[in-house]
Amino acid sequence: MYVKKIVPTLNCGLDLVGEVLYGKWKIRILWFIHQGHLRPSELQRKIPDITRRVLNVQLKEMEDHELVTKTIYPVMPPKVEYTLTDFGQTLIPLIGAIGLWGDEHQDRLRRVILKHNAIAAGKPENAELV
Amino acid sequence: MYVKKIVPTLNCGLDLVGEVLYGKWKIRILWFIHQGHLRPSELQRKIPDITRRVLNVQLKEMEDHELVTKTIYPVMPPKVEYTLTDFGQTLIPLIGAIGLWGDEHQDRLRRVILKHNAIAAGKPENAELV
DNA sequence: GGCAATACGGACCAATTTGTCCCTATCCGA
DNA sequence: TCGGATAGGGACAAATTGGTCCGTATTGCC
Numbered sequence: 649m650y651v652k653k654i655v656p657t658l659n660c661g662l663d664l665v666g667e668v669l670y671g672k673w674k675i676r677i678l679w680f681i682h683q684g685h686l687r688p689s690e691l692q693r694k695i696p697d698i699t700r701r702v703l704n705v706q707l708k709e710m711e712d713h714e715l716v717t718k719t720i721y722p723v724m725p726p727k728v729e730y731t732l733t734d735f736g737q738t739l740i741p742l743i744g745a746i747g748l749w750g751d752e753h754q755d756r757l758r759r760v761i762l763k764h765n766a767i768a769a770g771k772p773e774n775a776e777l778v
Numbered sequence: 779m780y781v782k783k784i785v786p787t788l789n790c791g792l793d794l795v796g797e798v799l800y801g802k803w804k805i806r807i808l809w810f811i812h813q814g815h816l817r818p819s820e821l822q823r824k825i826p827d828i829t830r831r832v833l834n835v836q837l838k839e840m841e842d843h844e845l846v847t848k849t850i851y852p853v854m855p856p857k858v859e860y861t862l863t864d865f866g867q868t869l870i871p872l873i874g875a876i877g878l879w880g881d882e883h884q885d886r887l888r889r890v891i892l893k894h895n896a897i898a899a900g901k902p903e904n905a906e907l908v
Numbered sequence: 909g910g911c912a913a914t915a916c917g918g919a920c921c922a923a924t925t926t927g928t929c930c931c932t933a934t935c936c937g938a
Numbered sequence: 939t940c941g942g943a944t945a946g947g948g949a950c951a952a953a954t955t956g957g958t959c960c961g962t963a964t965t966g967c968c
Contacts, residue, residue: 780955783953835956854965856963
């Protein structure tokens with residue numbers, strides 16, 4: 649497991665949230681667990697772009713952070729389920745609000761993201777076309 | 779400027795928000811601008827851990843993403859101010875809610891973050907002490 | 909003149925995160 | 939017996955992000 653060399657800033661609430669929610673897929677994983685997709689294989693089908701390796705890593709972090717609980721059923725083939733802890737549950741309204749904001753503004757967001765990528769690629773002339 | 783090699787997933791609202799809010803300091807920068815700290819030098823004093831270089835980069839991205847507007851005053855010494863756009867403004871209630879959640883749970887968050895870091899460092903025995 | 913404050917940004921390196929490849933294990937069904 | 943489903947994880951590589959160092963410019967103050 650990777651060990652941080654730079655100690656994180658933990659001054660205010662926003663810093664702290666950043667530490668536990670930072671991760672390319674974490675918010676979506678929490679959301680899908682909330683929706684009842686509890687098994688790793690189910691989660692991976694819901695989020696095909698994530699690899700099993702990274703899914704495991706991020707779930708492990710969220711388990712350490714007490715956002716989810718892992719239950720291993722001693723059956724064959726293996727069965728594992730993740731559920732939200734009470735603590736993780738308190739994040740759901742926030743995640744819902746964030747997703748809603750994103751959905752409401754999705755056209756604009758898509759446009760500015762593509763525009764920025766075009767600028768970064770040195771093709772700002774395309775920025776007007778997207 | 780860095781050009782992405784992996785095209786981002788932009789399926790749902792959560793993906794889109796991630797694209798524009800991902801960045802170690804972005805949420806805090808937005809929050810401080812909201813609080814009236816408009817000049818880069820002010821922002822840097824509020825967030826000493828960020829370097830001017832990175833502050834500029836993240837502000838530039840948020841400008842491309844239409845969350846903030848940059849105003850250059852043609853005076854000497856130079857004066858620059860960033861303000862929230864109407865679009866950026868709509869994020870403020872969300873950021874406020876996130877910060878509030880973090881503040882409310884800050885003791886627990888601090889504890890689990892330190893615990894996770896101890897586990898990652900291979901010293902889980904310390905995990906009970908933090 | 910020398911120094912501080914203001915602000916910008918290129919070149920390059922370091923840290924961190926994410927992804928790929930490979931191997932383990934068990935049971936079921938064709 | 940072989941392939942597929944389930945789940946886990948080490949070693950390593952690639953991508954991405956963040957940071958350091960340096961150089962540019964102008965004005966005002968001592």
